[in-house]
Amino acid sequence: MISKIPKWIGDLLEKSIGPNLTVLEIVKLTPSIKKIRFQGDISKMKFIPGGASVARVSDTEYRNYTIAYYNIEKGIVEIIFHVHGNGVGSQYLDSLKVGDSALISEPRGRNQYNPEVKQHFIFGDETSLGLACALFPILKQNQHQFQFYFELDEENKNVPELLGLENVTVFPKDDSFKSEKKVNGLPIFYATDWLSANYILTGNVKSIQTFRKVLKRKITGKIFSQGYWLEGKKGL
Ligand SMILES: Cc1cc2nc3c(=O)[nH]c(=O)nc-3n(C[C@H](O)[C@H](O)[C@H](O)COP(=O)(O)OP(=O)(O)OC[C@H]3O[C@@H](n4cnc5c(N)ncnc54)[C@H](O)[C@@H]3O)c2cc1C
Missing domain, CATH: 3.40.50.2000 (Glycogen Phosphorylase B;)
Structure with a gap:
């Protein structure tokens, strides 16, 4: 996947890529694992088990994060992320505070869950x-x-x-x-x-x-x- 695009294209895409979600709650599970609950209008999003969204983590960079939990009625999605401190994505998510907004795309990916398999x-x-x-x-x-x-x-x-x-x-x-x-x-x-x-x-x-x-x-x-x-x- 493309992880970097020019800012002006990113700004244009921002309108179509997905909703701006607001940080509702942050749970620090350990010094290097955080769970963030976002809220917003996700009514048009399609979810697949274990699908990953793209988050805009700087003017020009995007990173993948799995939707750990969602509730369409309440407009909630959760991401659990590793604060490894080496990259712009990790630093960006770690810097988010309650009330901040973030651009999170509709999740996508191959469905890894096969109900037929025991x-x-x-x-x-x-x-x-x-x-x-x-x-x-x-x-x-x-x-x-x-x-x-x-x-x-x-x-x-x-x-x-x-x-x-x-x-x-x-x-x-x-x-x-x-x-x-x-x-x-x-x-x-x-x-x-x-x-x-x-x-x-x-x-x-x-x-x-x-x-x-x-x-x-x-x-x-x-x-x-x-x-x-x-x-x-x-x-x-
Ligand atoms: C489909 C998919 C789903 C994903 N879901 C999640 C998720 O739910 N939660 C989550 O935390 N991550 C998830 N990831 C991984 C995440 O996208 C990568 O870790 C990404 O590289 C983080 O971006 P960054 O800007 O922090 O680091 P980058 O700028 O990409 O990398 C900078 C440096 O950090 C190192 N680095 C990257 N990730 C780690 C790490 N985890 N530990 C130690 N060093 C690292 C790289 O090797 C590189 O040297 C997912 C990736 C994919 C492809």
């Missing part, structure tokens, strides 16, 4: 918590079997629980998911009844690539993977 396995990191929150109620309501695996910084290891997620395994973010040998040893591969599950991999590109490579050798189910960020790369 078991769903979701892997990611801090950037994937919004996706997990979007999918969790659907998985639960439709009585799927599901498991979340997250690689998280030490200070964020309790966030899945704070968010009310269930069936979660947290791993330290120590590059284990970049090692094929370590990924091979994950408990999921010892559960033979999970080999035909749907696998949704998001978060760090290198972790996903390694995980996907190992999964392809081992499972029969479908793999959906989408890198959310890559070391040294702006605006993935």
